[in-house]
Amino acid sequence: MQSLYSKIESAAKNAILDGTGQDSDPIVRWSTKPEFGDFQINAAMGLGKALGEKPRDIAQKILDKLDLSGLSDRKPEIAGPGFINVFLSQDAINEYAHQLLLDDNCGVRKSLTPKRIVIDYGGANIAKEMHVGHLRSTIIGDSINRILTFLGHETIKQDHLGDWGTQFGMLVEFLCVDGKIPQQLPDLNDLDSFYKQAQSKFKSDEDFATKARARVALLQSGDTDSLRAWQHINDETMKHLLNIYDRLGVLLNKNDSRGESFYNNMLIGVCKDLEEKGIALESDGALVVYKDGVLDRDGNPFGLIVRKSDGGYGYATTDIAALKFAAEHDKADRVIYVVDARQAQHFQIVFDVTKRAGWIDNTEPEHAMFGTILGSDGKPFKTRSGDVVKLSALLDESIERANNLIAEKSSSLPDDEKQELSSMIGIGALKYGDLSNNRAKNYVFDWERMIAMEGNTAPYLQYAIARINSLIRKSEVELSLIRGTEFVIESQFEKDLVLEISKFGETLEEVESTLEPHRLCTYLFDLAQRFTSFYENCPVLKEEDEPKRLSRLALSFLAARTLKQGLELLGIGSPERM
Numbered sequence: 147m148q149s150l151y152s153k154i155e156s157a158a159k160n161a162i163l164d165g166t167g168q169d170s171d172p173i174v175r176w177s178t179k180p181e182f183g184d185f186q187i188n189a190a191m192g193l194g195k196a197l198g199e200k201p202r203d204i205a206q207k208i209l210d211k212l213d214l215s216g217l218s219d220r221k222p223e224i225a226g227p228g229f230i231n232v233f234l235s236q237d238a239i240n241e242y243a244h245q246l247l248l249d250d251n252c253g254v255r256k257s258l259t260p261k262r263i264v265i266d267y268g269g270a271n272i273a274k275e276m277h278v279g280h281l282r283s284t285i286i287g288d289s290i291n292r293i294l295t296f297l298g299h300e301t302i303k304q305d306h307l308g309d310w311g312t313q314f315g316m317l318v319e320f321l322c323v324d325g326k327i328p329q330q331l332p333d334l335n336d337l338d339s340f341y342k343q344a345q346s347k348f349k350s351d352e353d354f355a356t357k358a359r360a361r362v363a364l365l366q367s368g369d370t371d372s373l374r375a376w377q378h379i380n381d382e383t384m385k386h387l388l389n390i391y392d393r394l395g396v397l398l399n400k401n402d403s404r405g406e407s408f409y410n411n412m413l414i415g416v417c418k419d420l421e422e423k424g425i426a427l428e429s430d431g432a433l434v435v436y437k438d439g440v441l442d443r444d445g446n447p448f449g450l451i452v453r454k455s456d457g458g459y460g461y462a463t464t465d466i467a468a469l470k471f472a473a474e475h476d477k478a479d480r481v482i483y484v485v486d487a488r489q490a491q492h493f494q495i496v497f498d499v500t501k502r503a504g505w506i507d508n509t510e511p512e513h514a515m516f517g518t519i520l521g522s523d524g525k526p527f528k529t530r531s532g533d534v535v536k537l538s539a540l541l542d543e544s545i546e547r548a549n550n551l552i553a554e555k556s557s558s559l560p561d562d563e564k565q566e567l568s569s570m571i572g573i574g575a576l577k578y579g580d581l582s583n584n585r586a587k588n589y590v591f592d593w594e595r596m597i598a599m600e601g602n603t604a605p606y607l608q609y610a611i612a613r614i615n616s617l618i619r620k621s622e623v624e625l626s627l628i629r630g631t632e633f634v635i636e637s638q639f640e641k642d643l644v645l646e647i648s649k650f651g652e653t654l655e656e657v658e659s660t661l662e663p664h665r666l667c668t669y670l671f672d673l674a675q676r677f678t679s680f681y682e683n684c685p686v687l688k689e690e691d692e693p694k695r696l697s698r699l700a701l702s703f704l705a706a707r708t709l710k711q712g713l714e715l716l717g718i719g720s721p722e723r724m
């Protein structure tokens with residue numbers, strides 16, 4: 147269904163065309179004060195300048211053609227230099243709310259131009275445990291994926307796992323017993339210690355190091371036994387990763403794995419093409435690519451090595467091949483990389499090189515970069531002993547803390563429900579605590595701020611939903627009856643709530659273009675607060691007038707439904723009760 151905003155926007159666009167002959171953005175804004183109406187059409191100022199006429203005269207021309215039938219029964223007003231203030235009628239608001247009740251998509255219109263979008267997120271490294279560095283990629287990517295899918299796009303999730311490279315020579319060699327890879331390979335329950343042991347042997351044992359290097363060559367030449375061991379390390383890591391994905395409640399799964407190894411057989415061709423096109427240049431025996439204006443700290447051109455002097459390929463070559471593949475094979479319209487901001491230059495060059503090579507003419511690559519999670523000391527988040535924080539430990543702690551929160555709040559719930567609730571609240575708080583920050587900025591990790599019932603947090607929103615659910619239960623009105631309600635919206639509080647609910651679709655469209663899920667968080671928080679002021683000022687169950695009581699109940703239902711759907715698009719669950 148069409149949103150209120152979009153109805154006003156189309157009416158305004160038509161009026162501008164009829165009144166001035168211009169096909170331009172009507173610049174419709176939500177009004178910030180009731181005396182300025184509900185919407186403002188702000189195009190007259192810019193048009194006045196462009197056409198050399200007084201903005202107020204332009205505003206009048208627009209107004210003369212503005213057809214707001216079914217939306218407004220009060221003449222719009224021209225204010226200040228040429229703002230047009232539009233006042234919605236009570237009927238229009240009642241009717242809109244009624245339509246909303248019947249719409250299973252929460253009033254959100256599917257994209258009129260659905261796209262095919264590759265989203266690169268997750269990206270953990272094989273044989274290493276996933277740590278907080280990958281947390282952001284995984285949950286931001288998951289939310290972007292959910293939102294784009296909800297808007298009707300076709301998404302292709304891609305987990306660009308670090309599963310290839312010279313370190314695998316060392317790891318495979320470390321599995322050898324008496325110089326041979328055993329039939330029965332061991333479980334690798336502690337990946338970090340496995341990696342560290344292999345690494346320290348590589349450093350201290352000259353003989354081992356030589357064999358490890360030879361193992362790299364074996365792996366690259368496709369030696370079956372070496373590949374079997376490599377596959378085993380992959381499978382063992384995957385078990386660990388899938389467990390984390392599952393606990394986190396992200397949609398990423400095994401079928402989405404498209405690690406670096408996948409692109410291996412394309413690398414020779416990519417380098418050859420880049421060299422022939424004169425894009426990759428020889429430097430000290432290596433092959434390097436640059437982008438104009440991308441410099442290192444000393445102000446020298448910063449390049450990416452696509453072929454090392456020993457003939458090996460690396461991370462950059464793989465990313466160039468991967469983007470080419472997304473364009474040519476996946477036919478992606480957009481490719482979104484949810485990757486650490488510290489890789490910004492890497493992606494600038496990868497995008498530029500691939501574009502210059504003519505491989506992505508119909509594909510738009512975007513680096514949805516994120517900042518670093520900091521500890522309270524302002525340095526990258528570490529454990530007290532200075533180690534990287536393991537994700538599994540972080541998840542455990544979030545649930546533990548949620549448990550304590552619930553012990554105070556929801557002591558009357560049965561034990562199994564409490565347990566489920568702890569995990570929903572703990573993990574939800576952790577994810578929301580991350581998603582609600584401006585993606586590109588660093589943020590300080592703070593349990594107290596995240597797991598709190600007050601403020602812009604997941605528990606606050608979850609509680610708001612549970613409270614409305616309980617209100618609806620107490621009313622003993624059947625949902626089917628609520629969904630057929632005719633609205634009687636009278637007070638400003640009720641009206642504000644409807645208008646806020648109606649912003650859901652536009653908010654999601656903002657995330658669609660900016661790839662910033664925190665905008666959805668801010669919206670949900672605003673919505674919950676709007677609900678609170680409505681609830682504090684308009685009695686629901688105690689309202690004596692039956693149609694009004696039902697109308698308010700239905701309004702509460704709409705608010706809860708939007709909050710719940712919004713949290714779901716962030717990958718966060720909401721409890722029936724709390």
Ligand code: ARG
Nearest residue numbers: 266269270271306307308485
């Ligand atoms: N494995 C990489 C890392 O840990 C992240 C991969 C991101 N995706 C990509 N296409 N480069 O830094």
